[in-house]
Amino acid sequence: MTRAHDAGRRRFLKVFGTATGALVVGLPALAWTPDELLGQNLIVLDPYLRIEPDGTTVIGARDPEVGQGIRTAESRIVAEELDADWNKVVVAPLDLGVTDVGGEPHWTYGHQIASGSTSIPAAWNDLRIVGAGARELLLRAAAEHWKANVDNLRTLRGEVIAADGRKLGYGELAEAASRLKPDPKRPALKTPSQYLLIGQDAGDVDARDIVTGRQRFAIDNWFGDVLVAVIARCPYPGGKLAHVDDAAALKVKGVEKVMTIPPPDPARPLGTQPLAAGVAVLAQDTWSALQGAAKLDIQWQPGPTAAVGDGALAERASTALLGEPTKAVRTDGDFAETDKHAHYHFKAEYRIATVAHADLEPPSALVKVDSQRAVIVAPVQNPRATFDTVRRLTGLAPDRIEVKLPRTGGGFGRFLETDYVAEAVMLAKAAGKPIKLIWTRADAFAHDTYRPFSVHHLQACADSKRNLTGWTHRIASTSRLAGREPRERWWLSEMHPDDLPAGLVDNLQYAWYALDSALPRGSYRASSHAVNAFATECFIDEVAHGLKQDALQFRLALLGEPRKLAYRGHGGPVLDTGRLAWVLQLAADAIGWQKHETSTHGFGLACHFTFGGYVAHGVDISMEGRKLTIHKVVCAADLGRVVNPLGARAALVGATLDAFSTALRQRITVRDGRIVQSGFTDYPLATMAEMPNDVQVILVPSEERPTGGFDMGFPSAAPALANAIYGGTTARVRQLPIWPELLRLL
């Protein structure tokens, strides 16, 4: 039984008493709700925070956990401002928070998405207030109990402490606190010097469940009476079913039904519907469904446009880059004129392969749909997009759709899409039974929203004093916004006008050229930052070497005096060149850059500004014959204030190794209009033996606002590795993946 106490419109926190005497606090976001929406404040919310009489403090974690450590970090933020005893904290994942307001969804928990390292900045804005508001109520409850002045009370680790040393536990105060009206004022937040949890290491809150096998990932859930579905999908983009014979499949014991899934509607955005036409086998268990799918006799009719591989796309790019750009992204000064009069000229072409997400947990979806409600349990990075897809397919009212947010075995952008959820909902509706849809590993490779392919033409020029005076970067890529947004917006995901060296070089051109491809593309860790930083940071290295300058000093000189440049994209509004120079210097010092000229090892550096975070990598390698050894890696990062350094280090090391793994050998290829790769055998993830032992993370102490940190460690890692390979071999690798190109050059 919950009961709202303050029905006022301009309430700041929503507080509930419960029959068991618990204090329940929710709803921070509505303080910022525009006036016309204030009526919606009256909706009843599930709690972010519940304090039980025994002191157990349940903190709701709203953002999807995909390995970025958000459940831990955001509950630490709430616990900090509450002054909770962390040992009494239980973290409970929340569902998508949605209610029905006049037939439209109203999002009750604010930020709920795992994308672009945005969860921590959002939590910093509003979740601190949840904790602080509850703390204030507990203080006031204690003041009433002791008839004391609230200003003479303080809190520490789950207790209110009076001036004379008397103490009351939060659990003892919870019931009284739940009867208080929250103060309409914004509660006072701690000053950083008062932090006990923020900035201290915290292990993952799910660790014990994970090491004991009890943690339920998305794929580990069931409903009663469920049919397991496995789908044979058309391997040709836009293709359709020509013929199917399901007789053998239906003879498999356990198989109950075979159903078809129509091809995607070209008029509907990619990612909101199935990626391919399919034939689904519904069975009593996974093994029967898999066997049934294998026994389907299917002929597919290819779509109007055949998928082509990176080689063919590169040829198209060469042609495209000769013409006018689709979008002139930025033009400063006059590059052509400057180049004409320059002393030094540089030119290079970089090529970035199409890659797949390869999350270790494949897509799946457990779905129950009837006329009254839908329940969805799936790997989900974007719960609202999932909700939208389910709503469109079911027509259910907003509060009839439950989107669960189970822990997920990776994300990296794949689970921002909802194609697999759409498949399961369509099957559940048609079959009239709950569906547990399983994707095989081969399915996941054949039907991904791949990272775009790109070709980069770079040019630079320098004056007689070896100062960089001109720079152009022209990108031809298969934009991931194709199939989702109008063509004039496609460049937005592919090139950022304020990425460096813009603002550092007087005569600069950024331009983007559209490449068409029939393969679906989507978001991938750090998005185009990852590929553009590779081209930019490797080319800067080339220019430095060409000008016979030290690659570190050249970069530092280019970054110049610390100053704030305008940055219009995600991570802005400013880019502080001093913060980037500092992490670069730290990485260089820690990798031992001063010995790069005398050592037999190869050393490489790179830095990049991603989503508000400043990261530099230093890499130390050696090549003996065809054996690459990565001896040491340094990742120096300025992510603003770090909520959980242990988690941030895990994310930065992980991003570094993931970037190496992706850059070294991963690529998606196409033969006869279909994807070749079907497993980790032909799409190799790096193993422990291939990856360095020694990955040092340097976190810059900072008082700046937290940026989060899952994506930031990715973009500069691969160029630092390629630059180190150049240092060790003089082979300039201008392609991702690195390995096949390096073997060709050696």
Added chain:
Amino acid sequence: MPQVPQSPPTTIVPEPIRRGIDVAINGQHFRHTGDPDLPLLWYLRDVLRLTGCKYGCDDRSCGACSVLVGGKLKRACALSMTDVADQGITTVEGLADSDGTLHPVQQAWIAEDAILCGYCQSGQIMAAVDLLARKPKPSDADIDGIPNLCRCGSYPRIRRAIHRAALAMQGKAK
């Protein structure tokens, strides 16, 4: 009170032969009477709901489904129920003591926070348990021999966790 029969029965109807495959999983006995070709992976996951054993690939390459069969490290996806008949099987759910005390490898994983997404970790833990049974003091090269894949890049923490567990287990043995 039941009556004790005074004389033996005149006819004996033999029980039907009980068909099926017997396995002992984490010390509990089960009889599988379904498809003998059913992979152990799907028996554990779909039938017993022991979902610590993860599905990750179709070609034994990822190791997310690693379990111990007769004390040996195996891929549950690559074994049929016939293959494991009459064997003792340990999954990640069976590593801790019945009182909840975690296996030193599990403790080391928590201490080193070797988690990230966590999906591969039960397989990594089983591989580490197997390695430490064979090599109580593993070198870095020994640890490099573990082929289990981690997409997130938790390898350095896994390595530290294995060294930590090795130390803890040696301390216990003394």
